[in-house]
Each structure stands twice: as C-alpha cells, then as structure tokens.
Amino acid sequence: MDIKLKMRLEAYLAENLFEEEIFAAEKAGTPPPVVCFSLANRIKLDKFFEQNVGETFSEMLVRLIKESGEKNSDVYNRAKIDRRLFHRIVNNKNYQPKKDTAVALSLALRLDLDEAKDFLAAAGFTLSKSKRDLIISFFIENEIFDVDELNDCLYEHNQNLLGDKKNSLSPPD
Numbered sequence: 001m002d003i004k005l006k007m008r009l010e011a012y013l014a015e016n017l018f019e020e021e022i023f024a025a026e027k028a029g030t031p032p033p034v035v036c037f038s039l040a041n042r043i044k045l046d047k048f049f050e051q052n053v054g055e056t057f058s059e060m061l062v063r064l065i066k067e068s069g070e071k072n073s074d075v076y077n078r079a080k081i082d083r084r085l086f087h088r089i090v091n092n093k094n095y096q097p098k099k100d101t102a103v104a105l106s107l108a109l110r111l112d113l114d115e116a117k118d119f120l121a122a123a124g125f126t127l128s129k130s131k132r133d134l135i136i137s138f139f140i141e142n143e144i145f146d147v148d149e150l151n152d153c154l155y156e157h158n159q160n161l162l163g164d165k166k167n168s169l170s171p172p173d
Helices: 003-016 019-028 045-053 057-068 072-078 083-091 099-108 113-122 131-141 147-156
Strands: 035-038 041-044
Touching: 057 072, 057 083, 057 113, 072 083, 072 099, 099 113, 099 131, 099 147, 113 131, 131 147
Parallel strands: none
Antiparallel strands: 035 041
16 A cells, blocks of 8 residues: 555544544554445444454354363364364464364364354355265264264265365464
C-alpha cells in the first residue's frame, strides 16, 4: 500500500474509531479494533469475526479433550500425531491444521460423523464424495477409530494415507 494512502487510512481510523474503543485497547496494550471500508460502510471485523466464526479448531480440540476426560497424550498418540505438533495446535488458538491432522484427531477423539464434520469445519474442511473421504466417513460412521486400520484400507484402495509426506502428521523439519 502506498505510504501516503496508509497514513491517510491510519488518520481516518484514529478519527473515526470510538474513543472508548481506542482507550480500552490502549489500556489492554492491544491494537485498536480492525476496520475495513467498503463503499461508505464501515465494518468492525473483530466483532464480525467474533459473532460469526465461533469456536476455533484449537478451542474445539481443547474442549473435546476436556469433555472426554482423557489425557492429551492419549489423544495425540492415538491420532499418531507428533507431540510438538499437537502442542503447537493447542497453544495457538488460530492454528490451521492440515486436513489429515484434523481427520486423525477426530478419529482419536472418537467423534461421531456429525461431530467429526463440525470438527473438520472448524478447521475449514469438509468430507467430500471423493473415494478417500468416503472411506474416512465409513470408518467414522462404523466407529472404527484406528488410524492404522484406516491407512491399511486407504492403501488397499490406492488412496493417499494419513501422514503421507504431503499430508504429514508431523511438523515440518
């Protein structure tokens, strides 16, 4: 963005944000609310996101583990997910996992199909009608929550396995 335009935008923001919001942000040591301008409308994105996004993937994961009464290590071990990756997910509320990571965690949490779909949706994914996703859906529907068994089936049907290099369940090197 052009420097002059950026300075004008910052000045406009400072003039048009409610003083109480600016004061509250300064007091909390956080930046003032983010705004976006489209035509003559001003949309406060932080409030919009809060109202429409709901629970993040990380927040949902933490809640589901707490509700299950299980230890974190039981969940990430069943999911065949690296401990470092798991901790990166739970410690960053805005973490965006890969689809395979979300699938593996939904299996480890023993979610039913509707819960698994909601869990995947929190990460921005869905189960499609592809052969691979249908196999995953079948396993979840039939309460077969073993990642190794799922991978055996995916292999038998010439599908990418959970944890393949491009779908890794471990953090990058």
